[in-house]
Amino acid sequence: MTFADRPFRVVVAITGASGAVLGETIVKKLMMVGAEVHLVVSEAGQRTLAHEIGSDAYGRLLLAATKAYDPDDIGSAIASGSFRVDGMIIAPCSMKTLAAIACGVSDNLIIRAADVQLKERRRLILLARETPLHLGHLRNMTSVTEMGAIVMPPVPAFYQRPLSVADVVDHIASRAIDMLGLPMPGLARSWEGERGWLALHPGGDGVGSE
Template sequence: MATSARPRLVVGISGASGSIYGLRLLAMLRQLDVESHLVLSNSAQVTLGHESDVGVDELRAMADHSYAQADIGASIASGSFRTLGMVVAPCSIRTLSEIATGVTSSLLTRAADVALKERRRLVLMVRETPLHLGHLRSMAAVTEAGAIVYPPVPAFYARPATLEEMVDQTLGRVLDLFGLESPSVRRWDPR
């Protein structure tokens, strides 16, 4: 059975504010020739409409493959479908909580659960503040299960001039976690 020659990465977009992270991540993966597999929550579709001029169909077209949230039989719901792992960008607290408990109700959280059970990299770009104890406990639980909680905190040492530069720097560091080198990352140099 033939496998993809290109590396594959699953991208989940939840309904948290910050849909720009998912949008830019898909664009960066295309530049890096990484095969993208997109699933977005129903809430993500609403948030996208509030935060962007990009429509849902246009967003789906940015990915190599896109799946309906209810399609629990999709390839990304199976551990036999080989990927580098998954990034949820942005990740809502609801999505984080489902992943933390293993009680998944959608393809997005099922795909994340698969990444964990297969011991693949799972990066959750959690977008919430302030945090209460329940949020922190969920973050601890997913970390103990093997996920990486990666709030999109800007790196001001990179001196971003635009919002896109700030977002791309953060996403470039996320891609570092998968061994993918993005030209948008400004590495720290104290000189």
Template sequence: MPNAMKPQPPERACARRLIVGISGSSGATYGLRLLQALKKTGLQVHLVITPAGWLNLRHETGVTDTQALQLAHTLHASTNLAASIASGSFQTMGMIVAPCSMRTLAAIAHGLGDNLLTRAADVTLKERRRLVLMTRESPLSLIHLRNMAAATEAGAIICPPVPALYQRPASIDEMVDHSVARALDLLGLPQGLAGEWEGF
């Protein structure tokens, strides 16, 4: 990848702000756990949830709208393309989409800022900030794979929440925590969810 296309490192001198997107894919628990972990970091979290993201969040986690709102500094309506996070002048350290549906991936890969989540992701890429996409789908079609390649070429990091069985997780919660921990690691953020592998 040319130097001009490389995302900025996590330690870039900018406001301690992070954008979190939750789109309409199964796996809303990853987004919820991510928000819970970020609450402990002191970061200013800007949250945007698509309508399908809200549907899955309520169905899969049982979390109420009020509970979700308490986990973010600011909740932005997905239809508000005039929100602060729609502009590159609004400094952030990056963005995580958890989970990232194939529809959202396609829109990001092709620069279709048709809602605030995809617009914020587009801004993150154009400003050379770190964008982590926790993509959720299986099996993958050639279309999905090509969109992942296109997003990667633009500077995004594809980070599917794949269980790390070598850690011998004892519960679903531990598997979720490990995937969220890896996503936070990619942004250089502290996390107390999963440690490093130190070998046998």
């Protein structure tokens, strides 16, 4: 799967918010479709991966990604707009990272890479993870949206009738990749209307959509 004579190149960042499995799943799905994955995980993200998935989760991600970067190495390729990428997903995106992006405080590689996406007018998808939200969170979401980012809280699609947490994670991860807008088949299962759902699930009752 190529774009401009090279594979799709996507930056994936994982911060310390809960939901590290979202980032892990996005990396796996992107690699599955033949994309280059440029991975950067904050120190807090590494701790969350270990706590929520397992002590070897970060190591397995390093092996899975096309290239991985030290979160403190602001001299890395993804810190420059001249290094062509097709978009960036931060999953999960902590409120600290969101605030730093909103203010342009590029003091680590994740925030700098995100800032590059915005200045180069590339897709930046933020799976902002926090609840409930205070006014500062909402204002930061407004700011990054005005700059061109897409704020995508990881909200379950209950209308799809997920049977497990893995189903929920899979759908959110697929939707995040689809939001990059790359010329590739959509990964997320689409909603075909209530009748279409019932045709696939005979005996089920009606459900709503987003």
